[in-house]
Amino acid sequence: MSILVVGTTALDSIKTPTKENPRLLGGSASHAAVAASFFSPVNLVGVVGEDFPKKYIALYHKHRIDLAGLQIVPGKTFHWSGEYEVNMNNRRTLLTELGVIETFQPKLPPAYQKIPFVLLSNFAPALQHAVLDQVRNPKFVVADTMDLWMNIAMPDLLRLLKRIDGFVLNDSEAQLLTQEDNIFLALKKIHKLGPKYVIIKKGSHGSILSGPHGNFICPAYPLHTVEDPTGAGDSFVGGLMGYLATAKGPVEKNIRRAMVYGSVTASFCCEGFGLNATTKTTRPKIEARVKELEKLTKF
Amino acid sequence: MSILVVGTTALDSIKTPTKENPRLLGGSASHAAVAASFFSPVNLVGVVGEDFPKKYIALYHKHRIDLAGLQIVPGKTFHWSGEYEVNMNNRRTLLTELGVIETFQPKLPPAYQKIPFVLLSNFAPALQHAVLDQVRNPKFVVADTMDLWMNIAMPDLLRLLKRIDGFVLNDSEAQLLTQEDNIFLALKKIHKLGPKYVIIKKGSHGSILSGPHGNFICPAYPLHTVEDPTGAGDSFVGGLMGYLATAKGPVEKNIRRAMVYGSVTASFCCEGFGLNATTKTTRPKIEARVKELEKLTKF
Numbered sequence: 147m148s149i150l151v152v153g154t155t156a157l158d159s160i161k162t163p164t165k166e167n168p169r170l171l172g173g174s175a176s177h178a179a180v181a182a183s184f185f186s187p188v189n190l191v192g193v194v195g196e197d198f199p200k201k202y203i204a205l206y207h208k209h210r211i212d213l214a215g216l217q218i219v220p221g222k223t224f225h226w227s228g229e230y231e232v233n234m235n236n237r238r239t240l241l242t243e244l245g246v247i248e249t250f251q252p253k254l255p256p257a258y259q260k261i262p263f264v265l266l267s268n269f270a271p272a273l274q275h276a277v278l279d280q281v282r283n284p285k286f287v288v289a290d291t292m293d294l295w296m297n298i299a300m301p302d303l304l305r306l307l308k309r310i311d312g313f314v315l316n317d318s319e320a321q322l323l324t325q326e327d328n329i330f331l332a333l334k335k336i337h338k339l340g341p342k343y344v345i346i347k348k349g350s351h352g353s354i355l356s357g358p359h360g361n362f363i364c365p366a367y368p369l370h371t372v373e374d375p376t377g378a379g380d381s382f383v384g385g386l387m388g389y390l391a392t393a394k395g396p397v398e399k400n401i402r403r404a405m406v407y408g409s410v411t412a413s414f415c416c417e418g419f420g421l422n423a424t425t426k427t428t429r430p431k432i433e434a435r436v437k438e439l440e441k442l443t444k445f
Numbered sequence: 446m447s448i449l450v451v452g453t454t455a456l457d458s459i460k461t462p463t464k465e466n467p468r469l470l471g472g473s474a475s476h477a478a479v480a481a482s483f484f485s486p487v488n489l490v491g492v493v494g495e496d497f498p499k500k501y502i503a504l505y506h507k508h509r510i511d512l513a514g515l516q517i518v519p520g521k522t523f524h525w526s527g528e529y530e531v532n533m534n535n536r537r538t539l540l541t542e543l544g545v546i547e548t549f550q551p552k553l554p555p556a557y558q559k560i561p562f563v564l565l566s567n568f569a570p571a572l573q574h575a576v577l578d579q580v581r582n583p584k585f586v587v588a589d590t591m592d593l594w595m596n597i598a599m600p601d602l603l604r605l606l607k608r609i610d611g612f613v614l615n616d617s618e619a620q621l622l623t624q625e626d627n628i629f630l631a632l633k634k635i636h637k638l639g640p641k642y643v644i645i646k647k648g649s650h651g652s653i654l655s656g657p658h659g660n661f662i663c664p665a666y667p668l669h670t671v672e673d674p675t676g677a678g679d680s681f682v683g684g685l686m687g688y689l690a691t692a693k694g695p696v697e698k699n700i701r702r703a704m705v706y707g708s709v710t711a712s713f714c715c716e717g718f719g720l721n722a723t724t725k726t727t728r729p730k731i732e733a734r735v736k737e738l739e740k741l742t743k744f
C-alpha cells in the first residue's frame with residue numbers, strides 16, 4: 147500500500163562546527179518522504195516557491211515520489227538556517243524565512259484522498275487538520291510535531307491528538323506537553339489525550355513505543371560519526387510508516403519492526419548533510435543494519 | 446563461585462525534593478555487595494568506624510555477605526551527604542566526611558585471596574591496586590570508578606586499567622576520560638588503555654558493552670517512580686558480577702545476560718532510599734523483570 151506524506155518542503159542552510167552547507171533540500175516532508183520511499187510508494191503534499199531548484203525535483207523523482215500534491219507557486223521556498231554546537235546535541239535557529247509556506251493551503255488530488263497510510267510530518271497542526279479533513283477512511287494516521295506548536299498552537303494540537311492513531315514526539319517535547327519528567331508516566335498522559343500509539347524519540351538513545359500491547363524499547367543504530375542530525379526524526383517516522391504500509395498483517399504485529407526500520411533509516415540520515423546520505427542508501431544496506439541491530443540487542 | 450567486593454562502606458544522608466533520609470547504609474561496596482548477593486556468595490572488603498550501626502551489620506548478614514574482610518576500627522564511618530534536584534538527574538554533594546576511610550589499608554583474609562571474581566567498586570584507584578596486589582590468579586576482575594579519580598588520581602587509574610578485565614563507567618566519565626563525545630569512539634579509546642570489556646552506563650537510557658565479540662545495547666528497566674538513584678550504578682555492576690560468578694561457561698557467553706541482570710537489580714535500587722528497596726527484592730522478582738525486559742526489547 148502507498149503512503150501520503152504532508153509537511154514542510156524546505157531549503158535548509160546548515161552549519162556544524164566543521165562544515166557549512168547552504169540551501170540543501172530539507173523540511174520534515176522531504177526527509178520523511180525519501181525515508182519512506184525505500185519501503186513503499188510515496189505521495190507528497192507540500193508547497194515550494196519558483197526558486198525551488200530543479201535538481202531537488204529530480205531527487206524526489208529518483209525516489210519515485212509522486213508529486214501531484216506538491217504545489218509550485220510564485221514566491222520563495224521556506225528557508226531555514228541553523229547551527230549545531232560542538233557535540234551536535236544542541237541546535238540553534240539562525241534564520242526562518244517562511245516564504246510560500248505562510249499562505250499554504252494543502253489540497254489533496256482526488257487520487258490521494260483514499261491513501262490508507264497518512265503521515266502528518268511536523269507542520270502547523272492547523273494544516274495537519276486540513277489534510278485530515280480531505281482523506282477518506284484512512285487505515286492508519288500518524289502525526290509528528292515539535293515544541294513550537296505546543297507553544298503557539300496548543301489547542302489545534304490537542305484537537306489533532308483526538309483524530310490520529312499514532313503520535314510521535316521527542317523526549318523534551320513529551321515533557322513540555324505533559325509537564326512530566328518520567329518518560330513512562332508521560333506516555334500514559336499522552337494516551338489520555340487520544341492516540342492509541344505513542345512513540346517518544348530519544349535521539350542516540352533510541353525510542354520508546356507505548357501501545358495497546360505494552361511498551362517496546364527500540365534501539366538506535368550505533369553511529370561512529372554524526373555529520374548532521376537534521377531530519378533524523380522525520381526520517382525515523384518516514385521509514386516507520388513506509389515499512390508499515392507494505393508489511394503484511396495488522397499494525398500491532400508490525401509496529402516494533404517498523405520502528406527498527408525507521409531507526410536504521412534515520413541513522414543513514416545522520417551520516418551526511420541534509421538528505422545526502424539518505425539518498426545514497428539502499429534497501430539492502432538498510433536490511434544489513436536491521437540485522438546488525440538484532441545482534442546488538444540479543445541476550 | 447563467589448565474588449570479592451571492595452569499595453566504600455558508608456553512611457549516606459540523602460535529600461530529594463520530597464524526602465530526607467539521614468545516615469542510611471550506603472557506599473559503593475554496600476550497594477554492589479547486596480546486589481551481588483542475589484546471585485552468588487559475596488565477600489566484602491571495607492572499613493567502618495565504631496559508630497557503624499549494628500542494624501547495618503545485620504543487614505549484611507541477612508544477605509549472607511561474608512564480613513571477614515570488613516575492618517571495624519576506632520573513629521567515624523565515612524559519611525556522605527547529597528541532594529537531588531527536582532528531576533533526579535542532577536546530584537549535589539553537601540558534605541563529605543572521610544572518617545576512617547582516610548587511613549584505610551585493605552587487607553585480604555587468606556581465604557579471600559583466591560576468590561575468582563573480583564569487583565573493585567568505585568574507590569580510590571590506589572586502594573583498588575592494593576586489593577589486586579593481594580589476589581592470586583583471579584578469573585575476572587572488573588573495576589568501577591568516578592570522575593573524582595580522573596581529576597585527582599589519573600595516573601593511578603590509567604595504571605589500573607592495564608590490570609583489569611572489565612571497566613565500568615558512566616557516559617559523562619567516559620567523555621571526561623577520552624575527550625570524545627561519541628560513545629562508540631570513546632569505547633574504542635578506552636580499550637586502547639587496557640580493558641578487554643568496557644561498559645558505559647547511561648542511567649535510564651541503559652548501558653553499552655564493548656567486548657571482543659562486538660557491542661551489546663543493554664536496556665534499562667522502565668521505572669515509573671525513581672525515589673533515589675544513589676547506588677544504582679554500584680548495584681548494576683554488583684548484579685552483573687554476581688550473575689557472572691554463578692553462570693556456567695565463559696564470561697563472553699554470559700556477559701550480555703549478566704548486564705541485563707545488573708540492569709534489573711539497579712532498577713530495584715532506584716525504587717527506594719539507600720538500600721531499602723534492594724534489600725526487599727528477591728531472585729524471583731528479579732527473574733520476572735528480566736523476562737519483562739526480554740518482551741520489551743523483542744522485535
